[in-house]
Amino acid sequence: MSKFRSVLFAVAKLEHFNNNSKMTISRASFSSIPIIDISPLIKMRSHPKHYDQDDMKEKKVVKEIDEACRKVGFFYVQGHGVPFEMIDLVRKLGHDFFNLSTEEKHTIKMTQASGWRGYQTLGENVTKGISDMHEAIDYFRDCDAEFPRLLHEDHPLSGRNLWPSSPAAFQPVYKQYLTIMQDLGRTILEAIGLALVGSRDAFEGTRAGNPFWLLRVIGYPPMEQKVTEVGCGEHTDYGLLTLVNQDDGIRALQVKNEDGDWIWADPIPGTFVVNIGDMLKVWSNGEYMPTVHRVLNDGSKYRVSVPYFYEPNFDAVVEPLDICKKRAEGISKYAPVVYGDHLTNKILNNFK
Ligand SMILES: NC(=[NH2+])NCCC[C@H](N)C(=O)O
Ligand SMILES: O=C(O)CCC(=O)C(=O)O
Ligand SMILES: [Fe+2]
DSSP states (O other): OOHHHHHHHHHHHHHHHTTTGGGGOOOTTOOSOOEEEOHHHHHHHHOOSOOHHHHHHHHHHHHHHHHHHHHTSEEEEESOOOOHHHHHHHHHHHHHHHTSOHHHHGGGBOOTTTTSOEEEOTTOBEETTEEOSOEEEEEEOOOOTTSOSTTOTTSTTOSOOOOOSSSTTHHHHHHHHHHHHHHHHHHHHHHHHHHHTSOTTTTTTTTTSSOOEEEEEEEEOOOTTOTTOOSEEEEOOSSSEEEEEEOTTOOOEEEEOTTSOEEEOOOOTTOEEEEEOHHHHHHTTTSSOOOOEEEOOOSSSOEEEEEEEEOOOTTOEEOOOHHHHHHTTTOOOSOOEEHHHHHHHHHHTSBO
């Protein structure tokens, strides 16, 4: 089939998709994680005045993302436009920070008073009651002028982000990175809006127009064969989209398929591993399911990963979208949940 015809074919299938075949795509036992070149989405964002050909390319990417969300819940993105130097620098600064003395790291120690933001030492974070073999710095969206009063002083997550003074470039680089990643998160979510609802603005406004975010800088010491200890225990992510920037050359992130097999999400230089969170499960009424994953750094190298979490509005009431309910014969599979409450419950259970 010629390239042109295969695109047409893909578009025709996408159209068909929007009618009734959506629920038939099964999640049965994927054995690999798709790689999606999202450059058509990036191009569309920077050149809103586009041509038919660009539309077709965008539709193709939307379909790829839709299939990945239905079948796997995970995919790699390339062609995202984030400079490789930036991606690498962010992890390098993470390594530099974790290489500091315990004393220095504790100058930005996470406490209840910091709203659970800041540095946590090895084993402090727990998943299902078991200590995770990682150290980390957690950042959440600041309570700034655009984001007032939701986190009033007595809210458990209210507090200030803690920035290390060393390495000196850490704070400025990470702040720039946060802006870039917010943009990328929004771009991917627009494609998901097109896939699920046929509208790129489906999640704007009260849903995720003023998105909350989390960023974790995580360091995993090498466990060398100690298979009893886990870098991060199995879990799903809490919000909409996670974009993981992971060290090259170290396999550690694993994704669970329907058979219960663990599939490695090997690092692919210059890509982000993207996965969907609990809130997309609810909004899509289960058409997209968040996939369980864990981290097992059983090699011999120290690993850094930096997941960025693109989330709903903190106060968004998340409930199955009408169109998704309709595709499920009107059945709503999940009760409404306020995103900020879901997050707060999770965070408060992350520490002993
Ligand atoms: N914000 C996160 N995704 N943290 C990683 C998940 C592991 C966390 N300890 C949990 O129990 O859920
Ligand atoms: O380190 C990774 O690759 C992923 C970490 C993770 O799953 C998380 O922080 O939610
Ligand atoms: Fe995760």
